[in-house]
Amino acid sequence: MPPGSSVEANLSKMQEQVLSRWKTDYAILNTYYGIDSLRNPDLADALTSAVNDWLVAEWLSKDTRVVANMQVQAQYPELAAREIERIGHHPGIVGIFLPARSERPYGNRSYYPMFEAAERLNLVVSIHFGGMSGNPPTSVGWPTYYFEHYVNMTVVFQSQISSMVVEGVFQRFPKLRVALNEGGWTWLPSLFWRLDKEWRGLRRETPWVDRLPSEIIRQNVRASLEPIDAPPKPGLLLDILEQIGSEEFLMFSTDYPHNHGAQLDDFLSVIPTPLREKIMGQNAAAFYNLTGAAVATK
Amino acid sequence: MPPGSSVEANLSKMQEQVLSRWKTDYAILNTYYGIDSLRNPDLADALTSAVNDWLVAEWLSKDTRVVANMQVQAQYPELAAREIERIGHHPGIVGIFLPARSERPYGNRSYYPMFEAAERLNLVVSIHFGGMSGNPPTSVGWPTYYFEHYVNMTVVFQSQISSMVVEGVFQRFPKLRVALNEGGWTWLPSLFWRLDKEWRGLRRETPWVDRLPSEIIRQNVRASLEPIDAPPKPGLLLDILEQIGSEEFLMFSTDYPHNHGAQLDDFLSVIPTPLREKIMGQNAAAFYNLTGAAVATK
Numbered sequence: 378m379p380p381g382s383s384v385e386a387n388l389s390k391m392q393e394q395v396l397s398r399w400k401t402d403y404a405i406l407n408t409y410y411g412i413d414s415l416r417n418p419d420l421a422d423a424l425t426s427a428v429n430d431w432l433v434a435e436w437l438s439k440d441t442r443v444v445a446n447m448q449v450q451a452q453y454p455e456l457a458a459r460e461i462e463r464i465g466h467h468p469g470i471v472g473i474f475l476p477a478r479s480e481r482p483y484g485n486r487s488y489y490p491m492f493e494a495a496e497r498l499n500l501v502v503s504i505h506f507g508g509m510s511g512n513p514p515t516s517v518g519w520p521t522y523y524f525e526h527y528v529n530m531t532v533v534f535q536s537q538i539s540s541m542v543v544e545g546v547f548q549r550f551p552k553l554r555v556a557l558n559e560g561g562w563t564w565l566p567s568l569f570w571r572l573d574k575e576w577r578g579l580r581r582e583t584p585w586v587d588r589l590p591s592e593i594i595r596q597n598v599r600a601s602l603e604p605i606d607a608p609p610k611p612g613l614l615l616d617i618l619e620q621i622g623s624e625e626f627l628m629f630s631t632d633y634p635h636n637h638g639a640q641l642d643d644f645l646s647v648i649p650t651p652l653r654e655k656i657m658g659q660n661a662a663a664f665y666n667l668t669g670a671a672v673a674t675k
Numbered sequence: 676m677p678p679g680s681s682v683e684a685n686l687s688k689m690q691e692q693v694l695s696r697w698k699t700d701y702a703i704l705n706t707y708y709g710i711d712s713l714r715n716p717d718l719a720d721a722l723t724s725a726v727n728d729w730l731v732a733e734w735l736s737k738d739t740r741v742v743a744n745m746q747v748q749a750q751y752p753e754l755a756a757r758e759i760e761r762i763g764h765h766p767g768i769v770g771i772f773l774p775a776r777s778e779r780p781y782g783n784r785s786y787y788p789m790f791e792a793a794e795r796l797n798l799v800v801s802i803h804f805g806g807m808s809g810n811p812p813t814s815v816g817w818p819t820y821y822f823e824h825y826v827n828m829t830v831v832f833q834s835q836i837s838s839m840v841v842e843g844v845f846q847r848f849p850k851l852r853v854a855l856n857e858g859g860w861t862w863l864p865s866l867f868w869r870l871d872k873e874w875r876g877l878r879r880e881t882p883w884v885d886r887l888p889s890e891i892i893r894q895n896v897r898a899s900l901e902p903i904d905a906p907p908k909p910g911l912l913l914d915i916l917e918q919i920g921s922e923e924f925l926m927f928s929t930d931y932p933h934n935h936g937a938q939l940d941d942f943l944s945v946i947p948t949p950l951r952e953k954i955m956g957q958n959a960a961a962f963y964n965l966t967g968a969a970v971a972t973k
Contacts, residue, residue: 481816482823515834516814516827518779524877524884525780525834525841528869529814532830536813536823543823561869567862571826571904579822606869608918616914620906 384435388443395633396442402658403667405471406436406445407505407558413452413476414509421450422460429464437469444667446474446503452510454491461494471665472501477533477560478508484537484544496550501665504537506530506559531606534560535568538594542572545585547597554664555598559632562600563607566620569594595623599664601630602644602656604637611647624652628661682733686741693931694740700956701965703769704734704743705803705856711750711774712807719748720758727762735767742965744772744801750808752789759792769963770799775831775858776806782835782842794848799963802835804828804857829904832858833866836892840870843883845895852962853896857930860898861905864918867892893921897962899928900942900954902935909945922950926959 395404410428415421428448436443447470449457457473464470473495481487483504495502507530513519515529516536534557547553572590580586586593607614618627631641648656662668693702708726713719726746734741745768747755755771762768771793779785781802793800805828811817813827814834832855845851870888878884884891905912916925929939946954960966 477815479815482813482818483815484823485816485819510815512811512814512816514814515780515838516810516812516831517775517777517781517808517834517838518783518810520780520834520838521783521842522877522880524873524881525782525837527873527877528837528841528866529834531865531869532833533814535830536815536818536827539823539826540813540815540818543826544819561865563868564862564865566906567829567859567865567904568826570861570906571829571859573907574902574904575822575825579820579825582820583822604872606865606872608864608868609871613918616918620911620914 388436388439391633392440395631396440399631401442403442403444405665406432406443407474407503408432408445408448409474409476409505409507410448411509412448412450413479415450418450418453418456421453422456425450425460426463429460433464433467433469437467444469444471446470446472447500449473449475449491451475451488451491452480454488457491458494461491461498461500465494465498465500470500471667472503472556475502475504476508476510477504477506477530477537478510478512478514479537480510480512482536482540482544484540484542484546486544489549492546492550492553496553499666501554501556503556503558504534504560531561531564535564538568538598539572542590542593543583543586545583547593548585548587553597556628556664557598557600558630559601559604561604561606562621562627563605563617565600566617569621591622595626599626599628599660601628603630603632603641604635605640605644607640607644611643614644614647618652624655625660625663627656628664629657686734686737689931690738693929694738697929699740701740701742703963704730704741705772705801706730706743706746707772707774707803707805708746709807710746710748711777713748716748716751716754719751720754723748723758724761727758731762731765731767735765742767742769744768744770747771747773747789749773749786749789750778752786755789756792759789759796759798763792763796763798768798769965770801770854773800773802774806774808775802775804775828775835776808776810776812777835778808778810780834780838780842782838782840782844784842787847790844790848790851794851797964799852799854801854801856802832802858829859829862833862836866836896837870840888840891841881841884843881845891846883846885851895854926854962855896855898856928857899857902859902859904860919860925861903861915863898864915867919889920893924897924897926897958899926901928901930901939902933903938903942905938905942909941912942912945916950922953923958923961925954926962927955
């Protein structure tokens with residue numbers, strides 16, 4: 378039975394190809410239903426609840442290793458807060474799923490009700506590749522090819538993280554944690570340096586940003602591992618990790634069911650053992666408050 | 676007399692603070708008049724010609740060390756091509772000025788008439804910080820603060836270069852050269868790696884991209900030096916230069932009249948001498964076909 382043709386077939390394939398293969402204690406499941414593209418708030422609300430109920434019934438109840446990011450209707454933050462209240466207390470819900478592309482940047486104050494609920498229920502805000510917000514996928518208009526669109530997605534993550542740091546989300550919600558999923562991470566050092574430099578020059582405009590942006594990001598943000606925009610020499614990855622300046626930042630992920638070839642093995646082959654154990658499980662376990670040695674995120 | 680209050684005062688200040696200070700043979704002047712924000716093509720056309728005539732009369736005729744990027748009305752590429760034909764042959768015109776933000780990404784085919792004229796007249800396409808295209812300055816909507824907007828500008832450059840490479844501008848116009856001005860460059864390695872990786876996976880969609888994107892960029896694109904999104908340890912800049920993989924890529928610039936503090940001295944203090952000479956003049960001289968040992972771009 379091909380993938381996608383029934384929940385049971387998908388679950389058993391996933392159990393075999395991810396959970397068993399990586400000896401996983403917890404796998405964080407992401408679902409994407411394009412709720413962010415819906416203009417009708419009642420429809421967005423109904424679909425969000427339906428997907429979340431299905432997630433609990435058909436996935437979280439079938440294998441205790443499977444936990445999930447719940448869907449939210451982020452374009453209506455008050456509704457999103459209500460949905461988080463409704464179902465976010467389920468022990469299998471560990472975060473909320475936000476598509477990387479959005480109508481307004483996620484630092485915008487209009488999202489505060491959603492973040493307030495996520496922080497209160499101890500849910501990680503997971504920003505994930507994708508989205509259909511209505512804005513063009515680049516800041517310079519519509520690209521022509523998927524190749525461009527795909528490459529540009531890292532840029533979307535850079536804008537979101539800049540917005541959340543500069544607009545003060547982490548001062549307003551100090552316990553809020555953000556995970557970057559499927560957006561790469563080798564772009565982080567350059568963004569750190571630019572944010573820190575401009576913080577020195579421009580923070581009089583945003584005085585609530587009370588310490589270096591790179592410190593805020595290292596404390597409140599994590600990135601999942603796959604896919605990796607890796608340099609041609611795997612050894613250079615160690616330079617990037619040193620530039621990121623935190624051994625806690627990366628969390629193992631597979632991007633399953635996408636297949637990114639040998640790059641995961643290449644990465645693991647150059648990472649020394651204590652750091653490897655952090656990336657393979659300890660970092661995500663600590664960030665998500667999960668117990669167990671090994672945790673796979675998507 | 677304060678800066679900006681007369682052309683003569685600006686010229687003499689610039690002669691003292693840039694040309695004499697850096698023993699400059701050529702300085703490339705950038706002017707920005709917000710022509711990209713004009714919807715009326717006749718007005719855009721008239722203002723473009725007026726600025727260019729003024730540039731020739733008031734700047735290029737007063738000091739032979741001063742050369743310039745001409746203005747173009749890029750939102751109307753046919754008009755831009757005509758303006759390039761009209762004045763682009765002037766010996767003091769070395770390039771065309773494009774604001775980084777645009778209505779469509781610069782790889783879009785609608786820009787071909789403009790690029791065809793620039794290539795034919797041997798003018799460098801200079802993409803410069805700024806622009807008022809009408810699109811929000813980020814792909815996730817309008818940011819709230821200038822701090823965000825400023826940080827996001829690197830992202831705009833990433834989208835533009837991705838677009839030009841992927842849509843095949845450098846196959847259609849193999850001699851076209853692009854300079855990135857005031858957009859930083861420490862983000863380049865990560866973009867190289869992402870473009871190269873996705874080229875392997877997605878180039879069946881864009882078969883004209885006949886070699887690694889990073890090779891195309893190293894051959895046809897350069898970046899000016901200032902401002903630098905520099906790492907906290909200046910020594911790490913050498914890692915970035917190694918990751919860029921070309922000693923020809925950076926061209927000295929000051930971003931005058933902006934003052935970026937000690938970072939230029941910090942940069943120059945860690946760069947070894949043969950590379951330093953390339954960055955201080957040889958790279959720009961070769962890229963712009965200018966004779967002379969030292970060349971300052973903006």
